[in-house]
Amino acid sequence: xxxxxxxxxxxxxxxxxAGMACLALATPRHYHQVWTRDPHAxxxxxxxxxxxxxxxxxxxxxxxxxxxxxxxxxxxGWLSAGALLWFGLLSWTPRPAAGTAAVAVAxxxxxxxxxx
Numbered sequence: 001x002x003x004x005x006x007x008x009x010x011x012x013x014x015x016x017x018a019g020m021a022c023l024a025l026a027t028p029r030h031y032h033q034v035w036t037r038d039p040h041a042x043x044x045x046x047x048x049x050x051x052x053x054x055x056x057x058x059x060x061x062x063x064x065x066x067x068x069x070x071x072x073x074x075x076x077g078w079l080s081a082g083a084l085l086w087f088g089l090l091s092w093t094p095r096p097a098a099g100t101a102a103v104a105v106a107x108x109x110x111x112x113x114x115x116x
């Protein structure tokens with residue numbers, strides 16, 4: 001396993017984590033849990049779109065590393081891992097969990113831009 005493979009794995013996990021965070025924060029319950037106020041309709045639309053986009057981007061490193069069929073199965077596994085990580089942090093520390101999701105977005109988009 002090369003360094004590029006490890007970067008692709010990390011990017012897939014970070015993208016699914018950030019995507020799950022966006023989708024969870026699009027719901028009023030979790031948004032209120034983190035920010036102690038109700039979300040505006042525009043916020044929920046943007047968060048849903050960002051969540052779907054980030055999860056869609058997470059397919060790229062998985063398919064690039066493992067091929068079409070196995071890559072999709074691995075992507076589903078990373079979705080589960082990202083959800084477990086997000087909801088574990090959300091129940092433990094809600095506001096820092098949102099901050100780590102923002103950092104995950106920045107790091108993973110930087111990796112996508114570099115071409116991993």
